[in-house]
Amino acid sequence: MADLYALDFDGVLCDSCGESSLSAVKAAKVRWPNLFDDVDSTVVDWIVDQMHIVRPVVETGYENLLLVRLLLEMRLPSIRKSSVSEGLTVERILDNWLKLKPIIMEEWGEQREELIDLFGKVRDEWMEKDLASWIGANRFYPGVADALKFSSSSIYIVTTKQSRFADVLLRELAGVTMPTERIYGLGTGPKVKVLKQLQSRPEHQGLRLHFVEDRLATLKNVIREPELDGWNLYLGNWGYNTPKEREEAAGVPRISILELADFSEKLK
Structure with a gap:
């Protein structure tokens, strides 16, 4: 048979976690530019490292943007705009993502389709500018x-x-x-x-x-x-x-x- x-x-x-995490950071900077005003490469590197840990909760790519912003709020309390990020850990994200996601989307005023479109656009632009590096971020x-x-x-x-x-x-x-x-x-x-x-x-x-x-x-x-x-x-x-x-x-x-x-x- x-x-x-x-x-x-x-x-x-x-x-694809390397690529999706970097694309999510790029997209988050487009979506929430003011939040990244004082964010240096050390913080970005930390976020990308943490994204590898929380990646199991992602069902659809746009969720990477939400995770990037949530991790940024965890790292920099001064920009905190969600009720759930205080005291939040990656372990709690892994255990409670389905409950956390609708809360932060409502508090941040985000729409699923808009984030999907933005995430795809950022990837398309990266591929257009430097296809080799986009491909190289995957394995x-x-x-x-x-x-x-x-x-x-x-x-x-x-x-x-x-x-x-x-x-x-x-x-x-x-x-x-x-x-x-x-x-x-x-x-x-x-x-x-x-x-x-x-x-x-x-x-x-x-x-x-x-x-x-x-x-x-x-x-x-x-x-x-x-x-x-x-x-x-x-x-x-x-x-x-x-x-x-x-x-x-x-x-x-x-x-x-x-x-x-x-x-x-x-x-x-």
């Missing part, structure tokens, strides 16, 4: 590019990243050319909806279905949909998740914890 793999992008195929996980190139399975990308960025990285960094109709990016609907579409296609009938994610919350959403009971679910332990999440996932019968070497081998 042949296999179909639906793959998340960031945290499964590509370690594919070891073995993944070759596994994609030589896979005999049907491969689809299912990501909350904007499709054009995933496409450029696949081509320019991994050397993989994938038809654009196989990349389901931001705006194509929730991942559970995309999985339903993929399994319903006539050409996919009879295939073994596999979905690889690094976010436990996303896999839980799939489990809640009885219609998706036919999917084999995997949590990539090399991606943007925490030991606490991996421990929880290990106790869920539907979810297999996947090692990077085993993932590359499966794709081949």
Whole structure:
């Protein structure tokens, strides 16, 4: 029996945290210029370091902007404009992001779509000015590019990243050319909806279905949909998740914890 793999992008195929953190800092400076008046490179470096720790909470890219500003308020109390940043720690962000996010968005008067547009625009401008450095701020996980190139399975990308960025990285960094109709990016609907579409296609009938994610919350959403009971679910332990999440996932019968070497081998 042949296999179909639906793959998340960031945290499964590509370690994009360096690029997304730097892009978020650039975008935050555009969105809230006054807050960055007295911010030096030392503070920016600290924020980027902390972003690597809190990255597991990010579902959609625009959230990186919110995290940058929240971290800035934690570091510089004089600019604090949210009720939640006093005494806040990265551990509390990891544990409570779903509660914190709507609070700070309301207090800062921010709209999701506006932040999405700004984040995409800043990335586009960086790529236009210096594509090599934008690409260089990303890296594919070891073995993944070759596994994609030589896979005999049907491969689809299912990501909350904007499709054009995933496409450029696949081509320019991994050397993989994938038809654009196989990349389901931001705006194509929730991942559970995309999985339903993929399994319903006539050409996919009879295939073994596999979905690889690094976010436990996303896999839980799939489990809640009885219609998706036919999917084999995997949590990539090399991606943007925490030991606490991996421990929880290990106790869920539907979810297999996947090692990077085993993932590359499966794709081949």
